Amino acid sequence: MVILSSCFQSASQGGEVNSLIGKAWYEARMPHFHTYSCGPTQEVAKLTARLEQFRTAYEALAGAQAVASPPINVIAFPDHESLEHFVALYHGQPMNVSGFFHRSSDENLIVLSLADNGSGGLETILHEYAHLLLRRNEQFWPMWLSEGMADIYATFGVTGDHAVRLGEPHEIYGKLLGSESLMPLSALFAVTGNSPEYNERERQGIFYTESWLLTHYLMVGNPAHRAHFAELTQLLKRGQNPEQAFTNAFHTPLPVMQKELAQYSRRDRFDFLTLAVSANLLTAQPLVTRAIGPAETCFRLGDELLRVGRPDEAESLFLNAKTLAPASPLPYEGLGLLAAERGQHQEALNHLKEAIRHGSKSFLAHYMCAREMLLLSAPAPDRYARLEGDTAAEVQKELEAALTLMPQFGPAHQLLGFFKLMQGEDLASGRQHVNEAIQLEPENPAYLFTLAEIEIAERDPGAARNTLQALCYPYIDDRLRIHAQEMIRNIGPVAR
Secondary structure (H helix, E strand, O other): OOOOOOOOOOHHHHHHHHHHHOOOOEEEEOOOEEEEEOOOHHHHHHHHHHHHHHHHHHHHHHOHHHHOOOOEEEEEEOOHHHHHHHOOEEOOEEOOOOEEEEOOOOOEEEEEEHHHOOHHHHHHHHHHHHHHHOHHHHOOOOHHHHHHHHHHHHOOEEEEOOEEEEOOOOHHHHHHHHHOOOOOHHHHHOOOOOOHHHHOHHHHHHHHHHHHHHHHHHHHHOHHHHOOHHHHHHHHHOOOOHHHHHHHHHOOOHHHHHHHHHHHHOOOOOOOEEEEOOOOOOOOOOOEEEEOOHHHHHHHHHHHHHHOOOHHHHHHHHHHHHHHOOOOHHHHHHHHHHHHHOOOHHHHHHHHHHHHHOOOOOHHHHHHHHHHHHHHHOOEOOEOOOOOHHHHHHHHHHHHHHHHHOOOOHHHHHHHHHHHHHHOOOHHHHHHHHHHHHHHOOOOOHHHHHHHHHHHHOOOHHHHHHHHHOOOOOOOOHHHHHHHHHHHHHHOOOOO
16 A cells, blocks of 8 residues: 555545554553553563563673663554554655664654564564664774674574573575675675665675674684674774774684685574573563553654654644644644754744643653754854853753753753853863763764863863864764864864
């Protein structure tokens, strides 16, 4: 069925969506996942517990800091036909996916069909969730390593109270290894997010297969190589290109590694890793459920549509929610987020203030309210001046409210630091907030610019230079790197 991008336009489509909204929806909440569904409670509980197990195991392996992020919302549709109405469109038609993970600073979202939640469907979700967990390395990891490592984690399984299994082979990769030749490693290492090997369907297969194969060989197939993974990451972080870092870390020339990999690809079977973790993964997680009415259902589904790039359908649901529950803050929050997405800043601010007036407890509503006030105060795009009086007090109040509701929300820490820089007041506190944002979202290099600006304002050019040097590595986006280099030139040499 084709879903038009402008609206739920046909009567049949509208009827199907209205029928879905009219079902008995509920929220099932565990410590780190909030699942919204109208499907069988037992299936939702099993899915949410599985996601909690994965997160707990990763935290035990990589440390608590590695998983810090806003809670993850999960929307679990009862069947694939319902899911089709809520996926991104490609050439006007819904993409053919069994589930997806949408990542952003303010909300991480998993969307899937319970009917498709077999091992393959869940592997897709775990692959994408692994990218979020690995985000501290992905800014300098080459594409093959990011995708290969996510594939290793995607086959996660619990084998005991304190044991997990990683790295089981993917059936489709075995078939491709038998029918296609491997890419030269130099070509594999050169693939980026803009490469045809990453984006074109007919060329993706061997790229993903070989990325998994090489990662699997280094992690599972050859224990001597596994010990050098940390060294590879450090060399990449220092700015070595992928070929240099790989050769230096594993002490193996690429032609030799190519032969080893070709031989490994011809194996009849692949082993997997069994790892011990400190946490008891089979301990029952507390599950709290609550019924949600049609208005909140409209908001949740509208928010999902907004995040997959279908704003007109989202607007229809937000307006429906407003009709159903005019005293609820949720419709105004949705309409505010929608207006902000469209660049309608005054309209966004009006809606967000209504949401807060109606008692919103959303950290995002408070943050976006402050953000829209700052955008409206700018005399020109990207030009900000000190605020006076009630407006300044209100911006600070809303940012502090956002952080009270969600202390681990990086964008609010960054914006509060920027606001203090703008005001020229309490720069030490501003620096502390920006440093917190950097710790929470190390993959966001733009935060370093705010930190450098604060350090310049504090008359500490040496610290500013050091901060900006982290943006001058080859793996940093060209535009950001050029801007950092220009700022360093403007600072000039540090006095001795």
